[in-house]
Amino acid sequence: MARASIVGAGMTKFGVHEATLPELFAEAALPAMDDAGVESDDIDAFYLGNAMGGQTENDTHLAPTLASHIGIAGVPCQRFEDACATSSNAFKHAVQDVESGLHDVVIVGGVERCTPETGLGTGEMTRIFASASHRQYEQPTGLTFPGVFALLTKRHMFEYGTTPEQLASVAVKNHAHGAHNPRAHFGRDIDVSDVLDSPIIADPFHLMDCCPFSDGASAVIVVSDDIADEFDAPVDVTGVGHGTDIIPLSDKPDFPSTMSARRAAEQAYEQADITAADVDFAEVHDCFTGAEVMASEALGLFEDGEGGPAAAEGRTYIDGDMPINPSGGLKAKGHPIGATGTAQLVELVEQLRGDAGDRQIADVETGIAHNLGGDAGTTLVSVLEVRA
Amino acid sequence: MSQIELPESLTYESWSESLKNGTLLGQECADCGHQTAAPKAACVRCGSRDIATIELETTGEVYSETTIAVSPLGFDAGFKLAVVQLGEAKTVGRVSDDVEIGDTVTLSDVFEHEGQPSPVFESVE
Ligand SMILES: [Zn+2]
Numbered sequence: 241m242a243r244a245s246i247v248g249a250g251m252t253k254f255g256v257h258e259a260t261l262p263e264l265f266a267e268a269a270l271p272a273m274d275d276a277g278v279e280s281d282d283i284d285a286f287y288l289g290n291a292m293g294g295q296t297e298n299d300t301h302l303a304p305t306l307a308s309h310i311g312i313a314g315v316p317c318q319r320f321e322d323a324c325a326t327s328s329n330a331f332k333h334a335v336q337d338v339e340s341g342l343h344d345v346v347i348v349g350g351v352e353r354c355t356p357e358t359g360l361g362t363g364e365m366t367r368i369f370a371s372a373s374h375r376q377y378e379q380p381t382g383l384t385f386p387g388v389f390a391l392l393t394k395r396h397m398f399e400y401g402t403t404p405e406q407l408a409s410v411a412v413k414n415h416a417h418g419a420h421n422p423r424a425h426f427g428r429d430i431d432v433s434d435v436l437d438s439p440i441i442a443d444p445f446h447l448m449d450c451c452p453f454s455d456g457a458s459a460v461i462v463v464s465d466d467i468a469d470e471f472d473a474p475v476d477v478t479g480v481g482h483g484t485d486i487i488p489l490s491d492k493p494d495f496p497s498t499m500s501a502r503r504a505a506e507q508a509y510e511q512a513d514i515t516a517a518d519v520d521f522a523e524v525h526d527c528f529t530g531a532e533v534m535a536s537e538a539l540g541l542f543e544d545g546e547g548g549p550a551a552a553e554g555r556t557y558i559d560g561d562m563p564i565n566p567s568g569g570l571k572a573k574g575h576p577i578g579a580t581g582t583a584q585l586v587e588l589v590e591q592l593r594g595d596a597g598d599r600q601i602a603d604v605e606t607g608i609a610h611n612l613g614g615d616a617g618t619t620l621v622s623v624l625e626v627r628a
Numbered sequence: 629m630s631q632i633e634l635p636e637s638l639t640y641e642s643w644s645e646s647l648k649n650g651t652l653l654g655q656e657c658a659d660c661g662h663q664t665a666a667p668k669a670a671c672v673r674c675g676s677r678d679i680a681t682i683e684l685e686t687t688g689e690v691y692s693e694t695t696i697a698v699s700p701l702g703f704d705a706g707f708k709l710a711v712v713q714l715g716e717a718k719t720v721g722r723v724s725d726d727v728e729i730g731d732t733v734t735l736s737d738v739f740e741h742e743g744q745p746s747p748v749f750e751s752v753e
Contacts, residue, residue, distance in 0.1 A: 363701035370700050376640050377666040380744035381720055382696060382703035390694035391711055391720075398692070398729045440697045488666050490711045490718040495692060 242476035243511065244335040245468035245627065248276025248461035249586040253423040254574030256355045257455040261290070261299055262309035265351040268457035268579070269310045272347065276461035276471060280311040284343035287334045288319045289327025289350030290578040295368045296358045312347070323372040324527065325613030326350060327458070328581030328620035332480045338464040345467075349459025350578035357455060365453060372614040374488035386442040386450055386528060388489060388615045393444060393530025396496040399545070402533060404444050406548035408435035410529040411448050411571055413557055418568025420558075420599040425454045425574030435529075449529040454574030458583035468627065475589045478514075479623035481507030489615045500619040501538035501610060508608070509540075512623040516540030520604040521563040521591065523584040525612040525619075526571050535610050536564060539621065558601050566591060566599045581620065584609035588624045634681040638667040647745045648738055654684040654717050665719035686735035687752065688714040690727050703741065712749055721747035 250271030257264050273280070286307050293299040303317035320330040327350030334346040354365060369385045370378075396402050412432055418424035435448040468474040483503025486492050492499070509515060516539060524539070526532035533547035541562050542550045550556060556564040567573045567587040570580060588607040590596045609622045635642045638655055646653045656663045657671035658678040665684055670677045693710040696703075708723045712733055722739050727749075737748035 361701075362698065366698060367700035367702065374666065376644075376744065378720055380741045381709055381722055381739070381746040382699055382707060382741065383709060383720065384696055384698065384700055386698070387694055387696045387709060391692040391709070394694060394729065395692040440695070442694045442696050442698070444694075486672050488720070490691075490720045491664055491666055491672055495711075 242465045242468070242478055242627070243480070244338045244462050244477040245465060245474035246460045246477060246585065246589050246624065247463050247468065247471035247474045248272045248278065249589040250275060251423060251458035251583050251586045252456045254454045254456035254576060255425045256357055257353065258357055261293060261297065261302065261351050261353065262306055264353070264455065265306045265349065265457045266310050269347060269349055269459040272349065272459040272461050278345055278461060282345050283312045283315055283347050285316045285337065285346045286312060287330035287346060287348040288317065289330045289581060290319055290352060291321050291323055291326045292352065292368055292577060295371065296353065296360060306351070322618050323613035324525065324577050324580055325611045325618045325620050326578045326581060328609070328611035328622065329482070331460070331462070331582060331585065331622065332482055332620060334462040335477050335480050338462055344464050346462045347459060348462055349457065349582050350580070351457035352576040352578040353455040354453040354576055355455050377488045384442060386445050389528040389531050390442040390445055391489065392495045392498070392534065392616065393528065396530060396534055397444065399496055400548065402548035404436060405432055406552045407444060407449055407529040407533065408432040409552045410526065410532045411435050413551065414526060414565050414569040414571040417558060417566050417599055418572025420597070421568045421573060424568040424572050425452050426572045445528055445530070451527050451570035451575040454576045456574060456576035456579045456583070458579045458586050460582055460585050460589065473593050474627050475592045476625045476627045477622065478625050479508035479511035481505060481511065481621045483507065483619050485617050487615060487617045496534060498534045498538045498616045498619070500616055501535060501612065501621065504619040504621040505539050508621040508623050512625070514606060514623065518606050519608050520606050521566060521601050522608045522610060523567060523587050524564055524569065524610040526565060526569040527575060529571070531612065532564065532569065535612070539608065539610055558599055563601050566596065566601055581611040584611055585622065585624065592624060592626050634683065636681065638681040640667065643667050644745050647747060650738070652684040652686060652735060652747055654682055655679045656682045661716070663716035665714065665717045684717055685715040687732065688712045690729050690731045690733055691718055692729060693723065693727055710749060719747060721749050724748055724750045727751050
């Protein structure tokens with residue numbers, strides 16, 4: 241049974257944007273409202289994902305600012321911050337609040353700018369991203385976020401024999417998908433040698449194993465199950481799981497298992513009364529190629545250790561037996577931190593409505609989103625289904 | 629191991645001062661036995677507050693490793709990091725030479741950034 245429904249979705253192109261955070265957010269929020277057919281008076285609350293505006297743009301207390309900009313000043317507003325899982329956590333609270341009867345119509349979205357449009361270079365942005373690692377026991381080593389996922393992925397490679405070529409095949413597939421997504425940061429086809437010949441960022445990751453710094457915004461309109469039928473093409477939210485794991489990284493008992501994702505998936509599947517076998521496709525948090533491999537296993541889409549071979553065999557393409565990241569994922573679509581979680585939901589909505597154009601997956605009824613934050617310290621898994 | 633007086637309650641300040649003097653302190657949980665190299669107010673596995681300060685082993689096995697080619701602002705690029713298993717605890721630190729998972733390494737130095745120390749390990753035959 242549905243906990244809530246999504247009745248509107250909008251997002252900007254991900255890439256480089258000169259617009260301010262309020263302007264950029266409006267480019268996603270207003271289309272989401274128009275898609276749902278809701279007026280500003282209909283919106284009961286606003287939940288925002290923005291992870292780093294304070295650090296990157298000296299811009300805080302953003303929720304009421306953005307609400308004012310999009311014409312919904314006065315409603316309850318809340319900004320969420322959970323590293324890259326920021327807007328999925330905002331979404332979880334929107335779902336809970338329409339489910340409880342507190343609100344009927346909630347707008348939830350995210351916005352972030354990470355490109356040099358912020359005035360910050362690669363070194364400074366790398367330092368800000370690394371603020372999601374432990375301040376005392378990790379940051380002083382010079383650990384970066386590619387480094388965090390490199391440490392996780394190297395252990396996965398050691399335990400399961402995952403290869404650099406298998407990792408590269410994840411990037412190749414996501415670029416192929418992104419080429420069909422007009423809102424993707426990158427739309428260019430690449431091959432395995434392009435990945436393996438690109439400069440090393442943190443081994444085993446080459447530049448082309450890593451998602452880009454992107455700017456962008458995304459938003460969805462969440463309504464209670466009771467009123468969902470009053471809207472065109474509602475998509476049901478049947479589960480939202482939220483798992484965490486130990487920080488710092490080195491205290492985690494088992495790196496390749498990414499336990500926060502397993503905990504989140506277990507909760508989400510139980511709420512939706514499904515198993516991994518019922519999942520038709522997934523949007524997963526492929527901030528680095530190794531992250532997609534580990535996510536595909538943590539979600540139960542492949543057996544542990546089979547994520548790499550499955551990617552290399554082409555099983556995760558749009559026309560494969562378990563399509564992953566039809567949008568192009570973070571790798572090709574882009575990763576404006578706070579906008580990422582709700583952008584995954586935008587892709588699920590379009591796929592489940594059959595509106596995904598050249599990247600439409602045939603006959604899909606159940607899709608999941610996996611949005612990871614920090615050093616796999618937070619993961620949210622959401623289950624969306626075609627309304628019965 | 630050196631004979632030093634171990635603080636009953638391990639703060640970041642005493643952890644970092646000890647590390648600067650070449651001693652890696654950690655904690656052991658009296659209830660579940662978990663050891664950590666990142667001191668906390670309670671055991672991260674079971675929540676127990678009955679945690680004692682211990683001196684960690686300084687030789688252990690590489691659990692994972694990478695080389696950071698693109699570094700954060702304020703750090704030179706091209707350094708190696710490893711997660712090292714020291715007895716029951718794991719810690720992240722720099723490594724001064726090429727290592728692979730499974731190699732044996734030992735605490736050899738301390739790296740300081742803006743007054744904050746991290747352990748440095750080197751491989752042993
Ligand atoms: Zn314990």
